[in-house]
Amino acid sequence: MDICEQCFESNSVSNHIISTGKKLKTPVKCSECGNYTLYRLNDIKLKNDVQKIIRSFYEHEWEHGLVGSAGMIAKEEGDDIGLYLPGLMTLKDICYMLFEIDCDERFYELLKDYDTDGESEFDQSPDEESWLDMGCKWEGSDNIGLEWEKFCENVKHKARFFDHSGYSRISELSKLNKTFETLSIETNKTLYRARKITSEIVLQLIEKNAAKELGKAPFHLAGLNRFSPNGIPYVYLSEEKETAMLEIRLQEGEECAIGEFQTSTLNLVDLRNENLEQIRQNPFSEKHTPELICSYNYIQGFVFNISKPIKDSDKHLDYIPTQIVSEYIWSLGYDGFIFDSSLCDGDNYVLFDEKYTYYDYEVLAY
Structure with a gap:
């Protein structure tokens, strides 16, 4: 029939x-x-x-x-x-x-x-x-249910650098291994990175060596970011020029230099909401796995922390959970991850290493 x-x-x-x-x-x-x-x-x-x-x-x-x-x-x-x-x-x-x-x-x-x-x-x-x-609720199963708030509480207020008797960060994060594998994609992209031109000196430095000035920051200049602590530089790139300009909070009348980079083939974890929702809503998809569905709320917690506004005075503490998850993704051998911009509909990329080729730059005004 x-x-x-x-x-x-x-x-x-x-x-x-x-x-x-x-x-x-x-x-x-x-x-x-x-x-x-x-x-x-x-x-x-x-x-x-x-x-x-x-x-x-x-x-x-x-x-x-x-x-x-x-x-x-x-x-x-x-x-x-x-x-x-x-x-x-x-x-x-x-x-x-x-x-x-x-x-x-x-x-x-x-x-x-x-x-x-x-x-x-x-x-x-x-x-x-x-x-x-069998996926999430029955204690007799290979339980992979995770609690984002519990993770944040432990790494922020109890034990940051080592596991302790009451909580194991590695054990908890390892439950996401299959989910990250499910969400991984191989891709190569043309991506952009913007830098404000705050003075004539900055413009001259960019004109002299744009690949260096617009690429990955050196160790001594790597500041505190949502995914990386002081001294550990990652590369923050965007798929669209407009997104790159918004990400540096460019104001009307200000200028920036936008570098264009072509990546090599990268193995990335795709954490974009649209991707997660498409998988969640399609049980016939090969990616609609028990591991992903059970860890969906945990991933959403991580994604929410990526986009929520945080006061400058709170950044050192509130960035810790996302920094730990980011470094854990790196430890699994991925080149980085993709996430939604909180400022527009564009896509942002975090790369752990310089797996890209610099092509050109242009100066644009907002």
């Missing part, structure tokens, strides 16, 4: 049918939903794809026999065995969370394995609370 892109009210399912299904020459009436549509996908293919996704995030309690074990633990008949169980979910809950399918009996029917004589977990009632969240 074939189904079409309008059979279910789910953007992710519809897009999956469009991207993996067969496109017809002209719209044809769908035998399942009655709509005239262009795409068809075999229902078995969709069922297998959906089941695979569900099993990657959840397990039926049959796998562990936890309901029976909880019943044995309960002291008296009639005790609420839910007190002895991790959070259980229904198949309906899962389908809503992953695919935004809300009480569509046809979808639950699609998932059934009729050749198993009721022995498949998908043959059971979709209203039964029989599924375990």
Whole structure:
């Protein structure tokens, strides 16, 4: 049986049918939903794809026999065995969370394995609370849930340079390794870096050696930044000239020199909100992994700290969490990361080393 892109009210399912299904020459009436549509996908293919996704995030309690074990633990008949169980979910809950399918009996029917004589977990009632969240909430799993505020509190106010008995930064950050791998991309780009022309002397220095003056700062001039502490220079670049000008807080009437750099092929962690949202909203994406979804809020905490305004007097303390995460990304072998500008819709890049070639510069006024 074939189904079409309008059979279910789910953007992710519809897009999956469009991207993996067969496109017809002209719209044809769908035998399942009655709509005239262009795409068809075999229902078995969709069922297998959906089941695979569900099993990657959840397990039926049959796998562990936890309901029976909880019943044995309960002291008296009639005790609420839910007190002895991790959070259980229904198949309906899962389908809503992953695919935004809300009480569509046809979808639950699609998932059934009729050749198993009721022995498949998908043959059971979709209203039964029989599924375990294996990614984040069940302590018996490889728990990868993270708390950004807890991390910030520990590295700012308890132990900054070494782990201690109550908290291990390395153990916590290592839970992000697979997420960073999922978010990594290889790219080469033309990028820009701006510098204010504050005096005639600065302009003369740039004219004399623009590659040096507009590139990575020397150690003795590396100041405190959101991602790097004093004395450790990173390269801060932008994908657009306008973004580079805004990032140095150029005011009306001021001038700047904008250097143009071509990077080599870089392995970067893409932390842009649009990228994160596209992955989060598409369960059929290979990047929609349990590790990424469970660490999503932690990553969002890091991204929020990147963009929130911080008083000059608070920078030394409030920059510590983002500096530690940045250096951890570097320690994993990445060349840097990409993030959204907080001042416009542009993209910013942090590079740990000088993996770029200087081309030219120009002087622009704001």
